[in-house]
Amino acid sequence: MLVLDGSFGEGGGQIVRTALTLSMITGTPFRIENVRANRKKPGLLRQHLTCVTAAKAITHAKVTGADLGSAAFTFTPGHIRGGGYDLAIGSAGSTALVFQTIFPALLCANEPSHVTLSGGTHNKSAPTFDYLDHVFLPLVRRMGASAEITMHKAGFYPAGGGSWHADINPAQKLTPLVLEEAGALKRRAIVADVANIGIDVAKREAKMAAGLMSWPGDTMQWRTVKAEGQGNVIAIYIEHENICEIFTGFGARNVSAEAVAAQAADEARSYIACGAPVGPHLADQLLLPMALASGGSFSTCVPTGHTRTNAAVIEKFLPVEIGIEPDGHKSWRVSITS
Template sequence: KMAPPVDYLRLVFLPWLARMGVRVGIESVRHGYYPRGGGEVVLKVMPCAQLAPLVAESPGALRAIRGVAHVARLPMHIPERMVGAASACLDGFGPIEIETRVLADEEGSGTGGAMVLVAETEHSLLGSAAVAERGVRAEQLGEDAGHALRAELDAGAALDIHAADQLLIYAAQAQGASRFTVREVSLHARTVMWLIEQFLPVRFSVEGRGRLQLIEVLRG
C-alpha cells in the first residue's frame, strides 16, 4: 500500500519524465488493490538518446487541482465520500475537479479503491495518493490524500516527496546538473541517493532553503 497507484504514475511521475525527454505511454488493463494486488498495465517506452536535467525550484502559481477516485465492487457513494473529504481539506485553493468511477468487474482485480490528487502549477505537478484498506473509512482516505497535497502546496515545493525519490535515478543519469526543491527529504530518498553514489560518478547535495530542501545532483 506504500507504492504509488498507477494513476499517480500516469498523472505525476510520467509527465515529469516527459520533461526530461522520456516518452512513455501507459494503459491500465486491470486495477489491482491492496493487499491482493493483481493489477496489470501496459507500458510503451520510446527510445531516449539522453536525459535532460531536471530543474524545478519553484512551482509557480496554482492553475488547477484535479484527480480521480475509483473503486471496484463497491458502491458509488464510497468514491463520492472520498472526494467530499479531500475537497474539504483543500478548501480555499480554488475549483477542484475529481473524477469518480466504479470500475466494471473486468477492470478491477478484487475489491478496493484508491484516490490520486494532482495540483497543476505554472512550473510543476504535485501529487498525493491514498489506497483503501479494510477498516478505514472513505472519509479518512480522502482526508489523507487531501492533507498530503495541501502540505505540498503550503510548503511551496516544486516536487512532492514521492516524485522526488522516484526521479533521483533519472536525474543522476541526465546530461547536466539537476536541482529541485522538496518540503522534506524522505528516508527513502536519502537511501536512494546513497545507493546511486555507490554506482555512478555523481554526488548529491541537500541544502535547507527556508521551509524547503534543495536537492542538487553534481557530477564527478
C-alpha cells in the same frame, strides 16, 4: 564487485531496485546482503523478486541466491536488450516499482521495448499507475525519455490482477532537469475510484476531501473502475505550470471513507504549506534519472529517509554528488553534479 548493505539507511526494497537499475546501466556487478532488513518481513518479496528476474532477462545477467525470502544475492549483468517482456508479479505487489526499476535501463537499449506488467496498479507506499502517468513520466519525458503507458485493468491489494502496457523508446542521453518553481496553478481535482464496492464510498471520500481542502464541488469526481477484487483509492491532483503532484489515500477494512480522504488531504495540505514544487515522494524518484543526466536541481519539502538512502546508493554506482541542503523555512534544495 560492489557490496551493498541492505540494512543501510531506510533499509527497504528501494536499495535493491536502485542497485539493479544502475548495475544494468553501468555494467557493475554487485552483491547485496541484509536485504530489506528494516522491514517487518525482511528478504525478497514477490515484487522485489520480479525486479530481479526482469533485470536478469533484460541483460542475460548471472544471478545467484535470489529466491523468495532471500536475505542476500549476487547480480552480474550482461548487455541491455530491448524487445518484448511480460512481467507478472504473481501477487498484488506494485507493478509501478517494477517498471521504475527497468525503465531507465530500457532507455539505454538499442531497440524499442514493449512491456506488459501484471499485479497491483494502486498500492500503498508505492506510486500508482496514475502517478506514473501524470507526475513521473511527464518530467522524465522533459529530460528526453520517450515512453507511453496504457492501463488495461486496475489491481488493488489483496486481489491484484491489474495489468497495463508500456512502450519505451531508446534515449541517447537524458538532459538535466531544473525544477525550482511550480509555476502558475492550472488545475486541481479530486478523483475517488472504487472497484466492486458501492459508489457511495467514493462520493463520501470526494466530498470529505473537498471540504478539507476548501475546494469547490466542481473539483470532485467519483468513478467505478474494472478490477478483479474490491478496491478503493482517492487521488488529489494539484497541477501547476511546471509540475503535477498527486496525493493518495487507500481504502482498507475498518477504515472509514472519511479517514481515507483525510489521509490524502493531510498530505496535499502539507505539500501546499511547504511551497516547494516537488513533493517528498517524487523527490526520491527523480534522483536516479537526474543522476543519469549528470546534473539538475529541484526544490522540495523535508527529504525523507527514502531520498537520502537513494542518494547514497546512486553515488556508489555513478560519478555524481547529490547535495541535499535546507533552502528556506520549509523547503530544501537537491542538486546533482558530476
